Amino acid sequence: MVGITKTIARGYAAEEILAFAVCPGFVATDMATDWLAERGPAGVAADIPLGRAASPEEVASAIAYLALDAGPSMTGAVLDINGASYVR
Secondary structure (H helix, E strand, O other): OHHHHHHHHHHHHHHOOOOOEEEEOOEOOHHHHHHHHHHHHHHHHHHOOOOOOEOHHHHHHHHHHHHHOOOHHHOOOEEEEOOOOOOO
């Protein structure tokens, strides 16, 4: 997905078509509840340096920013929302 996002950004920037990739890690939703509960606070902190999963609101606000306010020069950007659990 990252590769195709960058390909779209390069191929269509001149036409003012922007492309961004949002790459969330664990997000505190119903889908992650079991994993978070099994790991417990210490386990989560071991896997996510921030010590917690991202909230859905954090992910949504980043997407809203990209959709509404991001400058055209950001096209092709990859935004990781993962509490530093992995870095590029």
